[in-house]
Amino acid sequence: MSTANEIEAAIRELSPEERHKLVRDLPALLPELDGDAEWKRIIGDPTPKPALSAYVDAIDAEYQRNSAAFPEIKDSDFDTK
Numbered sequence: 001m002s003t004a005n006e007i008e009a010a011i012r013e014l015s016p017e018e019r020h021k022l023v024r025d026l027p028a029l030l031p032e033l034d035g036d037a038e039w040k041r042i043i044g045d046p047t048p049k050p051a052l053s054a055y056v057d058a059i060d061a062e063y064q065r066n067s068a069a070f071p072e073i074k075d076s077d078f079d080t081k
Contacts, residue, residue, distance in 0.1 A: 014022065027033045063070055 011019070011022065031037060
């Protein structure tokens with residue numbers, strides 16, 4: 001059995017309270033779970049992304065031609081119905 005499998009098995013045996021503590025502590029143990037840090041890494045990655053750049057350029061060009069097609073987002077747009 002691999003170490004990862006052993007860890008998974010041990011997690012499954014934890015009490016609900018211990019699982020809650022683990023969920024709270026995991027980001028300190030596994031920094032890659034920090035979503036903000038991961039986005040900073042992605043944004044700061046200097047690797048060229050030509051398809052993404054072309055897509056963003058196309059959206060920007062469309063916005064320049066017809067900005068009315070891009071209505072401003074309002075807080076209420078995120079309200080659940």
